Amino acid sequence: MQLTSPWRADFPGILALAAEGQTYLDSAATSQKPQAVLDALQAYYTGGAANVHRAQHLPGDRATRAFEAVRSQVAGWLNAAGSQEIIFTRGTTEAINLLAYGLENHFQAGDEIVISALEHHANLLPWQQLARRRGLTLVVLPLDEHGQIDLTQARQLIGPRTRLLAVSQLSNVLGAWAPLDELLSLGRQHGALTLVDGAQGAVHQRPDVQALNCDFYVFSAHKLYSAEGCGVLYARSAAAQHLQPWQFGGEMVLDCDYQQARFRPLPLGFEAGTPAIGSVLALGAALDYLSCLDPVAVSTHEQALHDALLAGLTQIHGLRLLGSPQLALASFTVDGVHGSDLAHLLSEQGVCVRTGHHCAMPLLKQLGLSGATRVSLGLYNDGGDLQRLFTALDQALELLR
Amino acid sequence: MSLPAAAMQAREAFTACAGWEQRARLLMQWGERLEPLQEAERNEHNRVQGCESLVWLVADQRTPAMAFRATSDARLLRGLLAVLLVRVNGLSAAELATLDLPAWFNELGLGRQLSPSRSNGLNAVLQRMIALAD
Numbered sequence: 001m002q003l004t005s006p007w008r009a010d011f012p013g014i015l016a017l018a019a020e021g022q023t024y025l026d027s028a029a030t031s032q033k034p035q036a037v038l039d040a041l042q043a044y045y046t047g048g049a050a051n052v053h054r055a056q057h058l059p060g061d062r063a064t065r066a067f068e069a070v071r072s073q074v075a076g077w078l079n080a081a082g083s084q085e086i087i088f089t090r091g092t093t094e095a096i097n098l099l100a101y102g103l104e105n106h107f108q109a110g111d112e113i114v115i116s117a118l119e120h121h122a123n124l125l126p127w128q129q130l131a132r133r134r135g136l137t138l139v140v141l142p143l144d145e146h147g148q149i150d151l152t153q154a155r156q157l158i159g160p161r162t163r164l165l166a167v168s169q170l171s172n173v174l175g176a177w178a179p180l181d182e183l184l185s186l187g188r189q190h191g192a193l194t195l196v197d198g199a200q201g202a203v204h205q206r207p208d209v210q211a212l213n214c215d216f217y218v219f220s221a222h223k224l225y226s227a228e229g230c231g232v233l234y235a236r237s238a239a240a241q242h243l244q245p246w247q248f249g250g251e252m253v254l255d256c257d258y259q260q261a262r263f264r265p266l267p268l269g270f271e272a273g274t275p276a277i278g279s280v281l282a283l284g285a286a287l288d289y290l291s292c293l294d295p296v297a298v299s300t301h302e303q304a305l306h307d308a309l310l311a312g313l314t315q316i317h318g319l320r321l322l323g324s325p326q327l328a329l330a331s332f333t334v335d336g337v338h339g340s341d342l343a344h345l346l347s348e349q350g351v352c353v354r355t356g357h358h359c360a361m362p363l364l365k366q367l368g369l370s371g372a373t374r375v376s377l378g379l380y381n382d383g384g385d386l387q388r389l390f391t392a393l394d395q396a397l398e399l400l401r
Numbered sequence: 402m403s404l405p406a407a408a409m410q411a412r413e414a415f416t417a418c419a420g421w422e423q424r425a426r427l428l429m430q431w432g433e434r435l436e437p438l439q440e441a442e443r444n445e446h447n448r449v450q451g452c453e454s455l456v457w458l459v460a461d462q463r464t465p466a467m468a469f470r471a472t473s474d475a476r477l478l479r480g481l482l483a484v485l486l487v488r489v490n491g492l493s494a495a496e497l498a499t500l501d502l503p504a505w506f507n508e509l510g511l512g513r514q515l516s517p518s519r520s521n522g523l524n525a526v527l528q529r530m531i532a533l534a535d
């Protein structure tokens with residue numbers, strides 16, 4: 001297969017794994033990091049670490065400036081109106097939990113929160129638990145036979161009682177884009193707040209939060225070729241006024257007494273405790289790196305890889321794809337073959353894919369499956385990786401059938 | 402501690418494996434040899450929680466020596482259960498509690514199957530055995 005990635009050499013991790021005989025096809029779980037990200041981490045720690053927003057000394061000042069510069073950079077990358085709309089969190093999961101606690105008082109018993117049937121647990125459990133705490137109704141938008149959110153039913157289900165609509169942009173199981181334009185405009189029509197879970201989407205298409213026209217957008221740096229421990233919550237200023245602080249401590253206060261306190265406005269009032277400074281700086285480096293790539297070349301490569309992935313998978317006798325994957329990943333089962341057996345034999349051959357419920361248990365249950373195997377791609381993968389996958393799949397299935 | 406005959410046999414067979422394919426074939430053969438569980442025994446009560454595959458474990462006897470039967474819906478896991486059972490069955494509860502099972506799986510070239518990131522549940526099976534032995 002001719003598919004080569006011009007960016008592969010920028011990622012020491014993918015090369016190291018390849019040298020070890022491992023074919024990494026699990027980037028939807030977490031990504032490998034480019035040298036630029038490793039350099040940024042190294043530079044921060046070897047140059048002298050310091051806490052942010054606290055100290056008057058030079059390293060503290062330097063760290064704070066660099067940290068705040070990444071906030072502006074993220075705002076620019078997302079096309080947010082300003083850097084005050086960017087809150088750093090520990091990841092997507094924490095960002096959504098922040099919203100579920102921060103918006104708690106925005107809801108009254110009987111209000112409805114709408115999610116879809118394909119949500120990752122991160123965009124289900126915080127809302128499910130909030131609904132249980134507050135006597136709200138969690139409404140789940142069903143999928144059509146292609147695994148897409150059914151818009152006809154969505155039009156019925158999103159209504160005047162809907163206070164929040166929370167949907168993921170790109171499914172981590174089905175690899176398909178959600179019809180966000182239609183869904184978000186339905187939500188807006190009814191005055192609901194809107195949240196987009198961009199954990200997968202942000203990796204495969206640069207988000208534009210103003211074009212999306214959502215109130216909140218969240219993603220994790222570690223899936224976007226950067227380090228763990230850092231995520232982003234974009235909160236549109238008009239919507240952010242509904243948020244109340246949820247974690248308390250450190251520098252998030254304006255004024256603190258024993259019995260009461262006043263809190264900082266956004267974003268700092270929502271960043272209690274020492275943030276993941278190194279990871280935030282690394283995210284800045286990752287965005288710099290990504291911004292230097294030719295976006296057309298990247299998306300052409302990713303699409304070609306995905307086409308080749310589907311072409312190879314669909315040739316396998318008895319293989320069933322979940323939904324109609326468009327990009328980034330594909331999940332499948334093979335008739336008569338237990339997913340765990342397949343996972344075992346693929347890992348014996350150094351092929352790193354994931355088998356299981358992919359943190360979307362209700363979706364898999366609905367599809368009548370106990371698990372599925374997922375192959376997911378990063379911009380560093382190439383035709384050789386796919387060839388090794390196909391060979392390993394053939395060998396595994398030959399043994400099992 | 403001397404090994405039961407079946408365990409010696411497993412060690413001999415698995416250490417002679419040339420590669421992953423042979424080992425996989427052998428695991429599947431061993432899996433076929435598991436003493437079956439009756440339909441009624443494959444119930445929620447006997448199900449080992451914490452495995453992505455379905456695994457059932459039954460303790461037929463505790464004293465003077467442990468006697469377990471186990472099975473799974475996944476074939477390779479049945480093989481792993483088989484080589485686990487041949488090592489464990491016949492031990493006293495005290496011997497089971499101090500048995501170095503990772504060492505046993507390492508000897509067979511199956512050490513990676515016990516790693517904590519594995520969701521196959523072998524670790525959960527071990528915990529359940531120890532609990533049942535109590």
Ligand SMILES: Cc1ncc(COP(=O)(O)O)c(C=O)c1O
Nearest residue numbers: 091092093120122168172199220
């Ligand atoms: C769609 C989606 N949402 C949320 C998450 C959770 O991200 P994190 O574990 O980084 O918080 C993931 C990660 O698997 C995801 O794929």
